[in-house]
Amino acid sequence: MSGPTEPRVTSKDVAAAAGVSRSAVSFAFNDPTKISDATRRRILEVAGELGYTPNPVARMLQQGRTRSLGVLLPQDLPQVMENPYYAQFLVGLGQVCHREGLTLLLTPPLRNSMLKAIPYAAVDGFVVCGLETDRGEVAELTRRGIPFVLVDSDPQEGAPSVDVDDHAGAYEAVRHLLDLGHRHIAVLSFDPGPDKAVYGYRGPLARRMSGVAEALATVGLTFDDVRLVEVPCTRLDGYRAARDLMLLDPAPTAIVALSDILAIGALDALRDLDVDVPGEVSVTGFDDQPEAVWVRPRLTTVRQPIQAKGRVAGDFLVSAIRGETQHPHQTLHTALIVRESTGPIA
Amino acid sequence: MSGPTEPRVTSKDVAAAAGVSRSAVSFAFNDPTKISDATRRRILEVAGELGYTPNPVARMLQQGRTRSLGVLLPQDLPQVMENPYYAQFLVGLGQVCHREGLTLLLTPPLRNSMLKAIPYAAVDGFVVCGLETDRGEVAELTRRGIPFVLVDSDPQEGAPSVDVDDHAGAYEAVRHLLDLGHRHIAVLSFDPGPDKAVYGYRGPLARRMSGVAEALATVGLTFDDVRLVEVPCTRLDGYRAARDLMLLDPAPTAIVALSDILAIGALDALRDLDVDVPGEVSVTGFDDQPEAVWVRPRLTTVRQPIQAKGRVAGDFLVSAIRGETQHPHQTLHTALIVRESTGPIA
DNA sequence: ACCGATTATTAACACGTGTTAGAAACTCGT
């Protein structure tokens, strides 16, 4: 039942119908000064009747710009959209797009490779998200002269980047718990991915881990003294992990989750187990997602300005697209927000 | 500080460097049979050294397809990304994109007009979201021969569409409350937008309203007997609205929220007011967002399969892009999920 | 009425690719 897809109406058709040249049509749309007012009106009328609008792709080719930003994602679209972190990040990035009149192209990996996805995207520049192990993406983008900004990765020379002070954030959270007297601490981390075996921790996770370690060191503890659990970053996995942790003997008196989602899942589990928070167990999160305020008890967590991160990334990218050749780096601050889920040891 | 942006390396450069014609380069990349194995290897090697990859925009123009789907949005990007509804919808749509190897272009209104945004997007087709008052978008897309699917709008002849049985969902929710004995009911609706004055209710909201009305009619009530509040669709606005509702005399014994976000905000308010749910007031939502299970009491709500909606919309769109000229309509079912936030009147 | 000066229009090119028709080279049987 495939219909005869009628060919698009092009500027040539309009020119023919109006009895002028193709260039005249182009002028009528773009540069009104180069054409008489009368014929301009006539051309626009004819164009309206025929339903002509310039082909966007042809325009892009001619002008050499697409008026859209690419977001190079480390995971497939369903996984990304399920993660509220990205929603917030895209809010910030969206603000820049809104201001600049740009559109947003979500570019997931192609055949499990961010690198392979690059040459297929028609964009003016890329926001590269969560690039933990660079397999040539930076070189590829640099070589092709495509502007880009790295977000949540290991900053490199010669590439603009936006990050958050993960180290300080994690340090503060753990110090807070230590100050409250906790010594039996469990770290609930999101899954570092399959590359961990090859490269070790990378990017934000590496920095948070080192922040934890540094805080522990201030009281003479090491990673051997804490229980480390790594699970996918979902509420349900946080739930399960916390449930299992409470079966240990001795059970931890504090859980340091490296993501709010995990922390909230843990709170769910503790409530279902009738474990008092913060009476028996303290819980900290990371991110300060909106939900952190709505759960009970309200979550003590490390705020990271996700929206601002998206906004700064967007600003850096449009600068780069405009031709600024410097490579700014920015590290946004984190802050420990103490609410109700942490308290002194019993 | 604008550096001399070195011109992109094109297939012409590769041809010159390898001592062959430009066509040979194209064949080396696309149709290996039309070229000898030796020269193909040489060309690819030279291409590698020079760092050549085909210009995506030029390809699009030549092949007449972009390998990306457009999502035509009714609001600006920040507003959209703040709304968890869209996150879920995009998960479903993302599944289709993942399967088909497509990319997703988020297209917000241009100068407050969805219509104006259309001609600037380089996409193979559009998913048109929440088109409540058609100002020519359908005609424009039809005329330009761009495939599209309407989602959450007023279905039209000659255009494929995906919807949800909003009427039945709302009917069930209200019937449920009526069966429990409630007669003092408040309806907590999201803002219908500025067009309401001109066009009245449209799209999903219109259908939900009529479902409410029909249910009320079964016990001889009308809209004059309920309290209607319309607020922006955020948790905080739901909170405020519910707080205000409880000041009424007599206060409602049941709140029908037309969105889970609003319902959850209402629950927050009732908890802060020490109003027992469902002992003193019953609350229903709409959507069955994941949060509905995590709040306490768990929310009684109308499930709508948002992810499935996105998936079906995606499937319809790729079919349309492949040239199927039929115009399928699908209305997905809703279901009342009774949890803990509703109970018999005291 | 005719020429210089201005304006209105158009032909030609560029953007970078994929593809068809035809020329060039190369193989092979007699």
Add this chain to the structure above:
DNA sequence: ACGAGTTTCTAACACGTGTTAATAATCGGT
């Protein structure tokens, strides 16, 4: 060694636009 047949390559076009250089038309002035 020479034409038939096969393989290898290339010139030319198409996709649809924006823009520059050149041409055709118009206008005012003596």
